[in-house]
Amino acid sequence: MADIGIGSPMSTQAIDLTRAVVLSASGAAGAEAKAIEVLIEEVAKRSGVIYRRMHELPGAASGNDPIIVAGSRESLLPLMGSDGNLVEAANLSPEGYILRTSELRGHSAVMVIGADARGVLYGIGKLLRQVSFRRCSIQLSEELNIVTSPRFELRGHQLGYRPKTNAYDAWTLEQYDQYIRELALFGANCIEILPPRTDDAKSGPLMKADPLTMMVQLSETIHSYGLDTWVWYPNIGNDYVNPASRAEELAEREEIFRLVPHIQAVFIPGSDPGDMEPDLLFEWTGHIASILSHYHPEAKIWLSPQVMMHESRPWLDSFYAHVEREPEWLGGIVFGPHVDDPLPELRRRIPAKYPIRRYEDITHNFICQYPVADWDVAFALTLGRECYNPRPLAQKQIHNVIASHANGSICYSEGINDDVNKFIWLDQDWNPSTSVMETLRDYARVFIGPDYADSIACGLMAQEENWALPLAVNDQVEITLQQWRQMERHANTHVLGNYRFQMGLLRAYYDAYTKRRLIYETELEYRAKDALRMADQNGSLAALEKMERILGLARAEPVAPDYQLRCQQLADELFAGIGSQLTVSRHYASHPERGAFIEAIDFPLNDIRWLRQQSEIIREEPSEAERLVLIEQLLDRTNPGPGGYYDNLGSPRSASRIESGTLWENDPGYLSSPRIAHMPGMMMMISDKRQKELGGVPLAWENTANIMLDTPLTLSYDHLSPGCRYAVKITYIGESRGDGYWVTLTANDEQIVHENLHIPAASVMTVQSEIPPYATANGKLQLTFRRAKGFKRLHVAEIWLIVAAGHEPLQARGCEDNYQLRS
Template sequence: MKPDQEAVNIRLDAWDFSDAVLLVPEGLEGAEAKAITVLIEETEKRTGIALAVTHEWPADNQPVIVAGTAASLQDMVKDYSVELEKLSLPGKEGYRLLGCKDERTVVLIVGADSRGMLYGIGKFLRKSSLTKQSLQVPANLSISSTPRQSCRGHQLGYRPKTNAYDAWSSAQFEQYIRELAIFGANSIEIMPPRTDDDATGPLMQEDPLKMMIRLSEIIDSYGLDTWVWYPNMAENYADPATIREELLEREEIFSKVPHIHAVFIPGSDPGELEPDLLFEWAAQVAELLQKYHPEAKLWISPQVMSHEPAKWLEGFLANVDKEPEWLGGLVFGPHVDITLPDLRRRIPDKYPIRRYEDITHNFHCQYPVVNWDLAFALTLGRESINPRPLAEKYIHNLLESYAIGNISYSEGINDDVNKFIWSDQDWDSKTEAIETLREFARFFIADAYTEGIAQGLLALEKNWEGPLAVNEGVDQTFNQWRMIEHSAPPEVLNNYRFQMGLLRAYYDAYIKRRLIYETELELEAMDALKSAPSLGALVTLEQAEAALLRAKTHPVAESYRQRCWELADELFKNIGAQLSVTKHQAIALGRGAFMDAIDFPLNDSRWLSAQNAIIREMDNEQDRLNAIDQIVNRTNPGPGGYYDNLGSYKGWQRVDKGKGWENDPGYLESPRMAHGIYLLQTEREIDKSAIPPIASTRHVNTLADTQLTLQYDHLDPGSSYSVKVTYVGDTASELSRDYKVTLSAQAGSVLHENVLVKQGQCTQIESPIPQEAFADGKLRLTFTRVSGFKRLNVSEIWIIRNGAS
């Protein structure tokens, strides 16, 4: 494959600045001087050209790049004032980029202020073609741009829970902060040494407090704002001794960290304070903060993990209505149980809202992947390489008008693409995602592969759409990435951003091959079990087990798997990406270590093998045959009945979608297809009966007080029916996540009520259906969380016809 033709076209329709000089005002200091350093260093990295700096126009007609603020360049660019004035005057943090060509070729980078100067330089770099010994700039460059959102940033936490950041040096952090700034970020959120995590980890190179201080210095050197995410970790904030200890800790940090513009206290996750106490405590923190950082403000979020979120939220909003002077604004993020538009309408106008969007997780999160295939959920898991450019843009734009911007929630490098999409959208939400991806690919990976990589990242997102087994795009995406792999030079192959995309392409293709293969092996195993009455139980059990074992003894696409591990190891070496607990010292499987799940079974082999073992221990042949029959007919509702796995694409059709993803991407008022893979991935005791069928890991989920409604048609009004339901308990936690649920039908029928669903377990209950509930042949089932943890999960439903009434 040859490099992208688009790259050639850019060079043909570009001006050559390979021998340009850089004209800047004298005496630049601080962030303005840093911006010039960014331009020089990032150009030299890619081209090998060291731009010569001058403070006067050269005497010859050598090309010139001019960079500075409008104020500092006023006298230097007066000959171009007429051309500049044709561009609209940018606002705060904005810039103008202008290319002019007469006797000499000139590009003017004119910031409205020091930040605008940095962002103008960033856009210049993103638009230019930077290759070996060549600096090409698009001809007739003419841009005036001002950011739409005033808050644009990302959280970078130095703690072991992250899937990469804890392995970084301060130099790696600085490079990443620089790159975020090049795409328009003006805020970076950091963390104190003590959070809901270990204080240190095996990969951390520096003391956490020293790193926090250093990060604050780095952020300030670029003229950006430093935010601090500071959770409440003590057990009793009503205890005076606890208050003194907590304030002493914060005083040490506030006094030592040189630059803090805002502190964000999450209402929960972690932290479980009641609203009145939370606001009393926050007022004390705010007073201490302003002692050392007089201009800093304290922000707070209505995040809550409480069992009764509505009551907690009511108390929170009542405290906001008191309009405390110390409160800088509110933060909207995960576990906020009111929609962003409703929150904006509910609070006083004086308080801005900043978004704290989860761009890092795939499920059990604020914005899960829509109807994600179970095979991906089981393997790629909650936190994997997850470019979602189109979804992130859509979510951003849908809610943009209700907030001043976003500082995203991130747990590492896996969401790298999403960060740059959000920054670009916060700058200008009219920007198409593909344009951001092109600039991302051109600037970070290779000019010659701009279009291929940009389209390849879009294709990775589409790999996750619809049932995996019939998604032809997965194979096309894989072939496109492999073609780049086979032609790319070493500097591209060793680029961690390219490696991340390539790994996902291999991984997706491998999982699809395994899914198709292992689905067929399960069908063979079930066919064997169906022969038990004629061949005998033990013989068919052996045949079934042999079929399932072929997934290990005769695996498919082993070369794909091997390449995935090679890329994972290279990413650990290059960027500290911890994609494995065993090999890369990741903190847990669910914290980015998706490589450890690459071979997780994609069929029901774990449950079938456990059931086989139980049956073998039976003494009576008839008991064995009866047990096998129960396996074969586990999902069979009998003649005239219905069975649905609500986490499957077929079962999902039963669900009343409510507002749906298009209007409610956080699913605060709509059901969503969800996954409880912890039921399978948790190592169970020797008790084989504790291993559930794979269907239990797929379910429909609703949040807080949102009900779940299902529709069934064509029931026989002259028959009697019962309903059997499998409820799924939420992930086991130190705080109880049990909940109670009631199931009702039309005509006021209550089928069962206050059923207790224990955390981390499946609960199955069967109830008769009153005939008046389906007198017209239609049955409408409504599930309501009555009390307890704020997630309701239903995985399987059987409507069983018991005969004529």
């Protein structure tokens, strides 16, 4: 076909697309036809305007309505011939597109030309992200000239239909369809779904469909957009050696592979969940691959070297040995949580023929792959692991620092709490140079409204700043709330009912409420201790009574109750609108840590629990003199004595004593650096009886200095007295998994203070040991903790460096306390 002279640059700066006509090839089918449907449907949803369609170039007398040309290069070629845009599109990589404003036979035009069907969808998505939609108005405010292809091959997210999630289990198929569509508008090309049986209950009170039925339907939905279906399929059986058990497990997989119509890949994690040695894992996976290939001949199985319960190095070495044999069924390797080799090292160990996919945890705040750096304990206690957590700058850094070692990502998610992070990852997987503000503006413009593009983008950035400093001194928190409240006051009903706006608004109120409570409850604790200091004058029992009355003011006379009420209202609205489960009691969350952070909105932010437990113990003493002694000990719990040092390693002051190792910017997963870890489940782990035996759980145990694997934890002390003898008292925290861990402590990396000390699983242990006198002879001291063996994480909560009375040698002591916790 001759060149008909279309595609010349526009002469104007903007186009009114309200009366536009969509021009596409009559033969467009499948995913390309779906993409054009998406354009028409999304325009109608956002503006009420229903676009007309045409399949022929406009004639001379066809009016002046603008035209949106949409289609793949192949389908448009018969229609447009040698148009320069089509010539340029021939050089695009797969899934790329051209999005350009131009003129077409005297009409203003927008050209959306994809390298293939997916490219059409992504070009349409970008167009929808640039347009300002209002009622009966569609405006494109500036010229477009975008020629782009994705940087990474894999771009997607896991959407699990199971009760553990904080929203997905409440969704209908229509809600899934819309969310998958929205992810595709930002470049997603694959969605990972789950089988009916995982490490979770098969069904829950909010589920609208049988899990297997939903799995089949989701596969169809994903395929309709031209995207790939991945299946995350952990090994959670009890016995993979017994022939009968193996047959039952294989039969289950065969049924699923037979019924699910579209599967491009199956991902089997090495653990989390699952617990298999590599020899058995690879042998077993070979049988699964045989069944998979029967129903889905092109599908491959991907494995991850995730290790939770084992000593990771022998396990990893065995895993690598199996991969080096290059099994034919292996499609690639997955890097995710509990992979203990950094991604560059994983890439070095894996044969080049196998791509590596990232399975990144973007949903959790702590006890996770990428914890929030230096997070205030008040947020850890209240917002928990799965709050609404927009972290645009952190997510971009996490993505980009190791991106070159993988071929893209399908991220792990437990619901919509990480909604913003999902779209940051999609844009970074498409082009890592994309600024987070560009993504956030697009996000706000297309999902909330054009009048909010800048204000919502800045508001989400501000929420990340809320977490950047110790909460008590972070004045950004109040500013963030002021900004969101102003948006709330001026928002229309449609915006106020938008779940994405509601999520941001709730976080703004919640953060400000938490700060107000932190300041208030901290002051109440000081006042309560003031009352105890008067015990020798007013009597111990009267002092204890006054202390408890003061502490009780946090509930009797709460601060900012209107903030708390607004959070509760928004939580109810979010449950009604999108199934977000922010409480166990009202919204059917499976567990408080599974996104139900409203349950913890009034969790104490001072040591009220420990003080009340101490009060009970003191009251049981019949002697006034003994009660006064115990009160003095209570007030002096953290006192290291004259010349000594006390460190709560979760506090910013004490954390500054820790040698940082690799900077966060280069090691956001802390695989080779110490970090501050939060342990807010400690109270739940300790039985009531044990709590009474140990006198309660101080707030200091809720966070620790934490190291992984062979990384050392080193603390430095200066200005010591060279003529004094010192002892060190340490509180270790044991996790609930495995057999615990063994730790060795050295002074100045030379003298052993204690060696191969066993910290049992689910325990708290306080140990006091003498420091060799020559270790402090120059007035300085370095204490270095190393995990000798056992579970991969080591936790140190508190350290007292104590001067011996009269400079006399201190006798080294073993375990002062060993508090076994309830798993």
